Amino acid sequence: MSVRIHSYDVNREFTMGHPVDYTRRSDLQNVDHVFKAEITNTVNLTEHEKLFHIRILDPTERDRFHFHPGQFVMVVLPGYGEVPISISSSNSQRGHIELCIRKAGLVTDVLHRAAPGSHIGLRGPFGTSFPVERMRGKDVLLIAGGLGIAPLRAPIFYITERLGDYGKVSILYGARTPKDLLFDYQYEAWRRIYNVHLDIIVQEPDETWTGKVGMITALLEGMEIDPDNTFAIVCGPPVMFKFVCARLQEMGIAMQNMFVSLERRMHCGMGKCCRCNVGSTYTCLDGPVFDYWSVINQKEAI
Ligand SMILES: Cc1cc2nc3c(=O)[nH]c(=O)nc-3n(C[C@H](O)[C@H](O)[C@H](O)COP(=O)(O)OP(=O)(O)OC[C@H]3O[C@@H](n4cnc5c(N)ncnc54)[C@H](O)[C@@H]3O)c2cc1C
Ligand code: FES
DSSP: OOOOOOOOOTTSOOSSSOOOOTTHHHHGGGSSOOEEEEEEEEEEOSSSEEEEEEEESSHHHHHHOOOOTTOEEEEEETTTEEEEEEOOSOTTOOSOEEEEEEOOSHHHHHHHHOOTTOEEEEEEEESOOOOTTTTTTSEEEEEEEGGGHHHHHHHHHHHHTTGGGSSOEEEEEEESSGGGOOOGGGHHHHHHSTTEEEEEEESSOOTTOOSEESOGGGGGTTOOOOGGGEEEEEESOHHHHHHHHHHHHHTTOOGGGEEEEOOOOOSSSSSSSOOSEETTEEHHHHOSEEEHHHHHTSTTOO
């Protein structure tokens, strides 16, 4: 059977409402290049998720590597495969990146067994990013469910490192149980930042939990926002987008001002293998970040 190989034409028309972004030409320079990298440290976050600190070995390549919040890398384990993982650290941090990885199957299982000092490959960074520059001067709602806090951490860092440039910042995070909450060691620091509001909720409390109980949408109840002046970034399972974005719409936020990160099975990460398409759109090239208006106008997107 013949396979149509798509070239990554940066000038082609986008089908999901994004303007043609000519600057992506530079982002696509590293598509085939594998950066040799080392796992320098791992932190157990929960039973299933680990945070990996990763350093590109070559100092020149390390300096060259730059990403935008919301982008992902392909983690390459020769002999096992490659997996797309969102970069979960600050893009102002030079020297290493952080990846929060859930043990889900073959490649991620091997990664979870890798000790500090292990060598891996990185390709990328790939994909679209959250338009944090466009959000300057506005209030921002950063909303995550479960593992969605992993991609959300990069825009959280970006915005909290430049607080004077933004209005009110609210971080809303929901998980199934208290044990599933990721990055709990960071909450106190986020709470202490002036103008940042952090609210957390779980669906199934245990005997230790004294916080809020319910679905993440409950955190939006009674919240006062200025809808014309507010952007939202929503990360989590697709079912959560539907409910959260519907609620945000009721609160008056335009769908073009809500951004979500879509996850699809990916293989190449660069528009060649046709594994990640939603309709005629490749999630690896035109996403993973989309505005919600584009998502609901595309069949099978969620
Ligand atoms: C843009 C993007 C960013 C991602 N960011 C992260 C991240 O920050 N942290 C993280 O832990 N995971 C992330 N993922 C999901 C991660 O890529 C998959 O869990 C991983 O590819 C599974 O590979 P595996 O070989 O371990 O599992 P496999 O053996 O390939 O599969 C195991 C199970 O996982 C399911 N699965 C595989 N890939 C996906 C996927 N893309 N989405 C949903 N289910 C999948 C399979 O259907 C199967 O049930 C991201 C995915 C995408 C597309
Ligand atoms: S086309 Fe290969 S992952 Fe998108």
